[in-house]
Amino acid sequence: MKKMFFLAILLFSYFQMSQQIQKTTGNGKETLSNPRLMLVQGTLNVMMNQNITLSCHSEYGSPPVTYTFFKDSQKVTTLHRPDLTPGLFNLTINAASDVGEYKCKAENNISSGRKYSNSLHFTLIEPISKPVLSSPTSQAQKGQNVTLSCLSENGSLPITYIFFKGKQSISPPVTMQKKEAAVIFLFINSSSDFGTYKCKAENSFRNNTKYSNSFNFTLTEKFKSPRSSTGLTSTVNAEESENYVIYTEIEPVKQEEEYVNCSIIRREDQKEKSACATVYSKVFRD
DSSP: OHHHHHHHHHHHHHHHHHHHHHHBOTTSOBOOOOOEEEEEESOSEEOTTOEEEEEEEOSSSOSOEEEEEEETTEEEEEEEESSSOOEEEEEEOOSGGGOSEEEEEEEOSSTTOOEEOOOEEOEEOOOOOOOEEEOSOSEEOTTOEEEEEEEOSSSOSOEEEEEEETTEEOSOOEEESSSOOEEEEEEOOSGGGSSEEEEEEEOSSTTOOEEOOOEEOEEOOEEEOOOOTTSEEEEEEHHHHTTEEEEEEEEEOGGGOEEEEEEEEEOGGGTTTOOOOOOEEEEOOO
């Protein structure tokens, strides 16, 4: 039993010595271990004006050590250390171009001592702006299809939109991976569909849900007067018809042609309030 234990110790010692020989060159210098890139201060999801500190460190190898930091394969800074202390890189997020993938490289005086680290990827988190709810038309009739669009101009992607009528949701969450508006299609089926619509937008920025402006569709209908005994029909906008008294008469002329004389008289209480209405008339013969 003791012999087996002693043999195990010898094998372990031989293994450690073999690794040390592989790491050490003929002049007694040791190659560096692969450096480790770590986040000392800050988070991977960053905001504008946030401070970040990165650490690049090789745990073993012969000093001095030179650390080089890269962003998207472009060198950003180089640090020299006389010993095996970590190289620290301080960064302030001033623009969207400051985020991306970061790596570091460690090297010493040995020709084969150049080693690269893992990578860290930073994502910019920007609060969203108030979304704008809009539609190609603000007037609709019963039986018409309409669309609603919701868009936040600013804010980091993805952005999730939800549409509401009053306080009730009328759509599942719509997540946009591009800076494009979320669109839903509506069918105006009854007068209850002419209500107040809104939408809300949110992204991964905490506590930053924003609600849009209100949007209403206006019901448009045409008022048609009943056919007169003289065979004349008149079509007037329903709202305008309340403000006018319409007189019509038919004058016979030669060659069996008929002309219509129309007089539109405003009510006294509407003279100062409304512009003139347009009246369309057509003569029908029995």
